[in-house]
Amino acid sequence: MTLSALRVAIIVFPGSNCDRDMMVAIEQLTSRRPALVWHKEASLDAADLVIIPGGFSFGDYLRCGALAGRSPIMNAVLDHAARGGAVMGICNGFQILTETGMVPGVLIRNAGLKFACRNVGLQVCETLASPFTSGLVTSKRLIIPIAHNEGNYFAEPDELNQLEGNGQIAFRYTDSKAIGPANPNGAAHDIAGVISQNGRVLGMMPHPERAMSDLHGSTDGAYLLLKSLEALAS
Amino acid sequence: MTSASDKMTFQNAAAMGLSRDEWNLITQRLGRVPNLCELGIFSAMWSEHCSYKSSKKWLKTLPIDGPQVIEGPGENAGAVDIGDGLAAIFKIESHNHPSYIEPYQGAATGVGGILRDVFTMGARPVALLNALRFGEAGHDKTRHLVNGVVSGIGGYGNCIGIPTIGGEVNFHKSYNGNILVNAMAVGLTNSDRIFRSAATGPGNPVIYVGAKTGRDGIHGATMASAEFSDETESKRPTVQVGDPFTGKLLMEACLELMASDSVLSIQDMGAAGLTSSSVEMASKGGLGMEIDLDLVPAREENMSAYELMLSESQERMLMVLKPEATETARVIFNKWDLDFMPIGQVTETGRLVLLKNGAAACDIPIGPLVDDAPEYDRPHGDAPTRPKLASHDIATNSQISKTLKSMLGHVDLASRRWIYEQYDSQVMADTMAGPGGDAALVRVHGSHRGLAISTDCTPRYVEANPKTGGAQAVAEAYRNLSAIGATPLAITNNLNFGNPEKPEIMTQLVDSIIGMGDAARMLDTPVVSGNVSLYNETDGSAIQPCPVIGMVGVIDDVELAVGHGFIAAGNDILVVGQNDSKNDGWLGASIYQQHFGDDKIYAPPPIDLAAERAHGSFVRQQILAGKINAAHDISDGGLAVAIAEMALKSGLGASILVPEQGQLHAWAFGEDQARFVVSTEDGTALIAAAKDAGIEITSIGMVSEASELKFGDRDTISLQELNDVFESCIPSLMAG
Numbered sequence: 001m002t003l004s005a006l007r008v009a010i011i012v013f014p015g016s017n018c019d020r021d022m023m024v025a026i027e028q029l030t031s032r033r034p035a036l037v038w039h040k041e042a043s044l045d046a047a048d049l050v051i052i053p054g055g056f057s058f059g060d061y062l063r064c065g066a067l068a069g070r071s072p073i074m075n076a077v078l079d080h081a082a083r084g085g086a087v088m089g090i091c092n093g094f095q096i097l098t099e100t101g102m103v104p105g106v107l108i109r110n111a112g113l114k115f116a117c118r119n120v121g122l123q124v125c126e127t128l129a130s131p132f133t134s135g136l137v138t139s140k141r142l143i144i145p146i147a148h149n150e151g152n153y154f155a156e157p158d159e160l161n162q163l164e165g166n167g168q169i170a171f172r173y174t175d176s177k178a179i180g181p182a183n184p185n186g187a188a189h190d191i192a193g194v195i196s197q198n199g200r201v202l203g204m205m206p207h208p209e210r211a212m213s214d215l216h217g218s219t220d221g222a223y224l225l226l227k228s229l230e231a232l233a234s
Numbered sequence: 235m236t237s238a239s240d241k242m243t244f245q246n247a248a249a250m251g252l253s254r255d256e257w258n259l260i261t262q263r264l265g266r267v268p269n270l271c272e273l274g275i276f277s278a279m280w281s282e283h284c285s286y287k288s289s290k291k292w293l294k295t296l297p298i299d300g301p302q303v304i305e306g307p308g309e310n311a312g313a314v315d316i317g318d319g320l321a322a323i324f325k326i327e328s329h330n331h332p333s334y335i336e337p338y339q340g341a342a343t344g345v346g347g348i349l350r351d352v353f354t355m356g357a358r359p360v361a362l363l364n365a366l367r368f369g370e371a372g373h374d375k376t377r378h379l380v381n382g383v384v385s386g387i388g389g390y391g392n393c394i395g396i397p398t399i400g401g402e403v404n405f406h407k408s409y410n411g412n413i414l415v416n417a418m419a420v421g422l423t424n425s426d427r428i429f430r431s432a433a434t435g436p437g438n439p440v441i442y443v444g445a446k447t448g449r450d451g452i453h454g455a456t457m458a459s460a461e462f463s464d465e466t467e468s469k470r471p472t473v474q475v476g477d478p479f480t481g482k483l484l485m486e487a488c489l490e491l492m493a494s495d496s497v498l499s500i501q502d503m504g505a506a507g508l509t510s511s512s513v514e515m516a517s518k519g520g521l522g523m524e525i526d527l528d529l530v531p532a533r534e535e536n537m538s539a540y541e542l543m544l545s546e547s548q549e550r551m552l553m554v555l556k557p558e559a560t561e562t563a564r565v566i567f568n569k570w571d572l573d574f575m576p577i578g579q580v581t582e583t584g585r586l587v588l589l590k591n592g593a594a595a596c597d598i599p600i601g602p603l604v605d606d607a608p609e610y611d612r613p614h615g616d617a618p619t620r621p622k623l624a625s626h627d628i629a630t631n632s633q634i635s636k637t638l639k640s641m642l643g644h645v646d647l648a649s650r651r652w653i654y655e656q657y658d659s660q661v662m663a664d665t666m667a668g669p670g671g672d673a674a675l676v677r678v679h680g681s682h683r684g685l686a687i688s689t690d691c692t693p694r695y696v697e698a699n700p701k702t703g704g705a706q707a708v709a710e711a712y713r714n715l716s717a718i719g720a721t722p723l724a725i726t727n728n729l730n731f732g733n734p735e736k737p738e739i740m741t742q743l744v745d746s747i748i749g750m751g752d753a754a755r756m757l758d759t760p761v762v763s764g765n766v767s768l769y770n771e772t773d774g775s776a777i778q779p780c781p782v783i784g785m786v787g788v789i790d791d792v793e794l795a796v797g798h799g800f801i802a803a804g805n806d807i808l809v810v811g812q813n814d815s816k817n818d819g820w821l822g823a824s825i826y827q828q829h830f831g832d833d834k835i836y837a838p839p840p841i842d843l844a845a846e847r848a849h850g851s852f853v854r855q856q857i858l859a860g861k862i863n864a865a866h867d868i869s870d871g872g873l874a875v876a877i878a879e880m881a882l883k884s885g886l887g888a889s890i891l892v893p894e895q896g897q898l899h900a901w902a903f904g905e906d907q908a909r910f911v912v913s914t915e916d917g918t919a920l921i922a923a924a925k926d927a928g929i930e931i932t933s934i935g936m937v938s939e940a941s942e943l944k945f946g947d948r949d950t951i952s953l954q955e956l957n958d959v960f961e962s963c964i965p966s967l968m969a970g
Binding site for chain 1: 657
């Protein structure tokens with residue numbers, strides 16, 4: 001199908017704050033405005049891709065994504081994923097995906113104990129078959145911003161080895177021109193993004209929707225999203 | 235517990251910060267002695283914070299009109315026309331005292347409060363900025379305060395999802411016991427969809443929305459109007475607690491409601507909470523208001539009328555709705571899981587009547603609360619005359635590179651990256667230029683237009699000469715906007731001073747307002763909103779005066795804007811502006827003096843407003859014409875620091891011609907005003923254009939491929955060496 005035929009749904013929690021940015025980014029690439037789905041909805045119309053955007057879903061006072069993971073819409077998202085539907089979680093969306101077990105691991109406070117907003121370098125990894133990575137050139141280094149307080153990816157050593165062995169690590173932090181350590185938050189194995197065992201769910205901390213044009217200082221977010229959308233449309 | 239019927243005495247009034255004369259005026263106007271709740275309301279409304287009683291006389295002298303002005307001072311925020319039927323709505327406000335006592339919450343609620351001021355007007359906030367002043371880097375409390383304030387600002391702005399795109403941070407010993415935390419918010423709306431606060435229509439419902447009322451922040455406005463002392467710590471309970479998540483819900487619910495045709499008037503509950511919101515709405519409408527306090531959603535039990543009226547719990551709004559729209563509004567607030575409670579009605583009586591347990595807890599005429607609020611003409615005199623610092627009367631460091639390195643590695647000039655990377659500067663995906671440049675630039679969503687914004691003040695100039703300093707703050711903001719190619723439109727100001735009852739402080743306040751007014755008139759940037767914070771003293775010692783300017787401007791196409799980083803090797807580097815400093819740059823009140831001179835106060839660099847206007851306009855026009863590809867205003871640290879920042883931003887070096895005669899240190903580090911460093915592909919053409927415009931311009935060198943700065947033939951330093959000290963200063967300070 002064509003990109004404009006792709007049905008993309010963006011989940012909106014009361015404290016989501018990257019929902020509009022993601023909507024604009026997807027519309028820029030597909031010429032079709034995604035559906036915004038309110039968290040109190042208990043069902044989800046058929047979608048080719050469900051995106052859980054960044055933000056502070058319920059204020060994140062308890063634990064990032066803890067309340068969001070238990071909201072009515074997430075049952076529908078879990079059903080969608082169980083049917084093999086594609087799901088992408090960005091930043092807080094990644095935290096919600098780990099909270100619901102849709103991707104492995106957890107995200108804990110940044111090693112520096114500070115919120116970090118800056119560009120990072122991302123290395124695209126060799127992975128198992130996944131629409132989120134199949135179109136990306138693996139040697140390519142992407143520049144995409146992060147903005148989070150809890151992006152320090154953690155999993156037990158056995159689980160990390162398993163992720164490495166399975167090819168479930170989608171992106172790693174790598175050197176960039178940005179000043180500071182390549183790994184901005186202490187993430188295990190420099191992990192910035194992981195995919196589920198069936199390759200259909202991606203969680204990542206960086207915000208591709210903020211790197212959509214030269215005016216943003218990078219178009220690498222547009223590249224990343226476009227390749228995913230193209231793979232899902234094919 | 236004191237009951238509402240208890241008769242108050244002057245002692246009670248004095249404890250709330252009222253003077254004998256003010257007490258007498260209250261009893262005279264009421265024809266009786268007020269009860270506790272009524273006295274609390276008077277003291278809050280007549281506090282310096284709410285009434286501007288010491289500054290009002292002088293604020294009236296500021297220019298507030300212009301074809302671009304839609305709403306001047308007096309509403310929740312000011313509004314200017316930015317074209318395309320859109321209005322930029324903005325204001326700056328201080329949260330100094332609460333931030334010193336409890337830095338995280340004080341700063342967070344400062345951000346929350348200024349955001350409410352903007353979305354109350356119907357605008358979606360699109361940018362946050364701040365102006366911060368801390369004590370000396372080595373002072374016991376500084377690290378704790380910087381940490382708390384920065385995380386508080388980020389904690390609120392990051393969560394609510396409004397980018398923090400700029401600001402300024404400085405350190406000085408006069409702020410050791412009294413930091414400054416000023417937060418600015420800018421929003422956008424259609425110019426015909428601006429909401430105001432005047433209550434309309436007797437009988438219309440008064441609705442309380444947002445968070446519940448608790449016992450936090452009680453009488454905060456009064457605390458903010460008093461000096462600090464050793465007992466300040468005991469005031470911790472008067473600091474409000476912020477909840478950015480509820481703030482986000484309130485913002486979305488209000489904007490959703492405002493898109494329907496339901497709201498007649500709306501006012502946020504900021505300083506003095508329910509008191510100031512109800513009184514201001516009624517007063518502006520020339521009407522009265524009746525409120526049943528038993529209906530106010532309360533977080534705690536048995537709150538008295540006094541506590542309910544003086545609480546500064548955050549994330550609350552008061553609105554008057556069209557009666558038929560009440561149900562529509564209730565549905566929207568239910569969707570966002572917020573309290574929505576009709577608590578009273580607009581009346582024709584001109585009185586504020588509060589019911590508690592079925593009886594009147596307060597019944598006072600609103601006129602005196604507002605119209606009779608005291609206005610003082612406090613004694614003031616002439617600012618002291620300061621001697622000029624001759625450039626040979628200070629260490630004459632002749633090796634520019636070495637001096638530059640020591641200055642860039644000092645907290646006065648070092649990179650603020652450690653601070654601004656804790657702020658989400660990119661959410662909303664319209665940030666075109668974030669922190670660390672001259673002015674920040676945010677795109678008007680869905681268009682090519684951009685809003686340029688900057689906050690500025692140089693307190694050491696204001697201290698040395700308040701009139702010059704007041705003008706300089708406006709001029710520097712004007713330069714910062716011009717340096718990216720934007721046309722300045724208007725300003726908001728935050729006047730931070732000591733105790734106005736001292737004539738020398740009052741002189742600072744009066745003179746800096748005069749200077750600010752002169753500059754605002756000359757540069758066509760009227761004042762549309764602002765805030766005054768007085769009594770910034772600790773144990774009798776005042777802060778360096780800090781009249782912060784927040785300036786907003788517009789650029790028609792964000793693609794035309796430039797930054798301060800050099801673009802390409804081989805480009806010519808020029809100085810726009812007077813060139814006298816070639817022989818003798820102005821070092822009085824400069825950063826150079828601060829580092830290498832004595833502690834005396836010398837005259838600051840003079841301000842030539844006509845030159846500021848001409849040079850700023852020239853740079854802006856040349857940027858928009860594509861003839862300048864990078865520009866930076868010359869301010870703190872002078873020419874050499876400006877060049878170094880342009881190089882560090884880009885990673886490209888520069889080869890600079892140094893004057894053959896004159897004082898090198900004064901040439902490199904003098905802070906003469908109305909100047910820019912620019913780079914261009916064609917220096918000859920730019921010089922010709924400047925000559926045509928009657929603008930002084932000097933070619934001073936060339937951008938180079940080599941990652942080094944070269945001053946003349948013999949003085950070279952690598953960018954790496956400069957960058958190391960520039961970037962490591964604040965992180966190592968904060969690591970302890």
